[in-house]
Amino acid sequence: MIQFSDQEITGERMELDSKTELYYLGHHLTLRNCTLILKVPARALVVSKTRLIDCTIDARKELKGFSWDHAHLKGCRFTGTLSGCDFGRWPDEEADQIGGIEDCDFTGARLEACRFLQCDSRTLKFPSWPCFTLLDPVRRKDELLAIQWPGTMRITVESFVEGPPETAAVTYFAPAVAKRTGTTQEAIRAVLDTLPGVIL
Template structure:
């Protein structure tokens, strides 16, 4: 495998390809602006060290599993491809760190965060958005669906008549940090591992508040 280090610079309007055989390090002190980033590496081989991606197109060419995007600051980016178990935004930080960095907004810009990004052309499953304003994001429509502030609606969600074993998915989601602003799922994926159908899931989702299709 080849090690690819992209750091200590500003790159504008270029195509960056992270190939299957790469171990890619993005950052530190890296800003990508207006770039097209093609991702073929696994999450294990993509190491984010607080890069800033602004107005970029991010093309995921093979399913990207369990990448912690909260180690990057993302603004105005458009995503395509399939992602599962990815986390975006600003992961909860200690109060002392927030104060040192000048509050949560500056912490997001320093440690990681997301705003004004477009996922409408992506397929997301079990992807969380933490400590961010979901209203600035374009999330994918059905067959994807999104729970808004799920940990604050725990009683309602647990009381719903989930078909098959899909309740397990809901219970797992509710273990997310209380700062979780949204979680997006793929109905085909949930139906498959929940032993049910997309139509049965949608019938329950339509009875709930705080769900986007």
Template structure:
């Protein structure tokens, strides 16, 4: 493994290219800093830390596999990474991927991109995909489901009766999403419980749309 530990105890991967290696980011006492000027090709990254212990800045991931062993929550720094041909496994909640130009003015926030990535073995909930072509992505199947073009189709989605409070809590919010939002993925059991409905009732409505992947 190619890494360096700085005087503060941070584990730093930067200013290099790493290929065909497995990176174990699992030490809960460490802060893992990836980037800047880092390229990872055909690597496996095992993640078992919270968002507080993981920093991604200006990294190119090419044909990499992410094995998320601990649910990664509210992680926006994927938008500081270029992801091409990567695979995700495990649970991700409230994460953002792709190019979100309005997130910040720093150059690192303009670096993000995502294409040809596979989330079919992941469980996503409340995850957004920005500034990308969703047709190049493989989204997880039911009980996950993905709204395509949620902003452009917000009127269509809002004109449909949704069970429980799903319409008021989730669908009404589509028009207020960042303009760069191209897709939104949710996990039916969690959202059904939050919105006082059932996965089966949600699926009955979802099946009516050809712009929802499930």
């Protein structure tokens, strides 16, 4: 295991590759203006009680099912592919946890089934089509379930509208959704174009 904790690191390029079994970032670690190159699966990465400020996080290998809820991300830029990742702060998180996200840029990333919790989505830049972002999906449950979705996409919609009410946004990758739900990107886009609270 390689661990970074109880320090502030500025302006470093940190490459996390699969040669190590586990990378542990935290506790009380601050990374400022660093570039984090991720080449590890989620099971080989722990980020806990860590602040990342003005960093670039580049997922060179698809990062699946990782929760950033024990990290505070401010002014960071994400690139690469992230799927099933959570950002922000879980509603039941302990008071000493510092999870949060603000002023981050995902325009260079591909996001699939990623959630943003207890944050101000207006401070975030989301990726453009073929990614799409639905704002405030849980509070808009009735509106979103009333729509005639193509293929079996309603199942996907049902899954995200049942999340915590503090879900500020969800982002999906249209080609992956189309393949999974037996429809086309064009059919998905046609519905999204009619909806408010969507970022394309």
